[in-house]
Amino acid sequence: MHADIALGVIGGTGVYRIAGLEAVETHLPETHYGFPSGPVRVGMIDGKRVAFLARHGEDHGVPPHRINYRANLAALHKIGVTRVLAINTVGGITERFGPGVLACPDQLIDYTWGRVSTICEEPGTDVLHVDFGDPYTNAVRAQVLAAAQRAGVAVVDGGCYGATQGPRLETRAEIARMRRDGCDLVGMTGMPEAGLAREMGLQYACLGIVANWAAGCGDDAEITMADVLSIVETASSGIPPLLRSLLAD
Ligand SMILES: CSC[C@H]1O[C@H](OP(=O)(O)O)[C@H](O)[C@@H]1O
């Protein structure tokens, strides 16, 4: 009989493993929605079981609009995960969210289209109207922020994540509109992931890694994947101590 899984981590762009998490089990569960993007690696961090799944696959083969978000979350759920920390690489729109910042947003706006965004698709399934006023689980946000503080890792509390369709980056006009709408961060995977997590009853919070200024914000530099990955590599050094602190709680 296994101990419970204390945390499920979904890694985004540039985060394909967690330093210090030595995987001892690998699961590739078939779910009601099909297979996840790749294997779920389960290992120990300071005596606690942690599951890790690379959202785009470990070789980053799945673009944001083609991710089977339902299968990813259902796979975590199936192996016993109840609390999820989603790591999302994002662009920064407003001043507090420059490259290198870690952030734990508290709101989001969904600009995606054409994605399967609910588990009540098939005839015969219950129609769900989940409360989504606070799209992230407040208790998990509080745990993440407290853990970061204890670990001495700077994490900005709050902010609004705007989820775009991608895979292309946004135009300056699109980002200007998102700023007017109240978005602080932009990424391509925050939805439907957060909404599905709520429908599945998973506790869920986002840790955003700001990799670049969004189009027309900050400097006017071209956004390149090489720069994004380099910033993510540096900024994600705060993640292992944050996780150890979160799991020690
Ligand atoms: C310029 S990188 C864009 C890519 O990175 C983000 O992925 P994730 O949210 O999984 O970390 C963004 O959503 C895009 O998929």
Ligand code: HPA
């Ligand atoms: O500027 C961006 N836009 C959308 N998604 C992103 N993920 C990292 N940076 C960005």
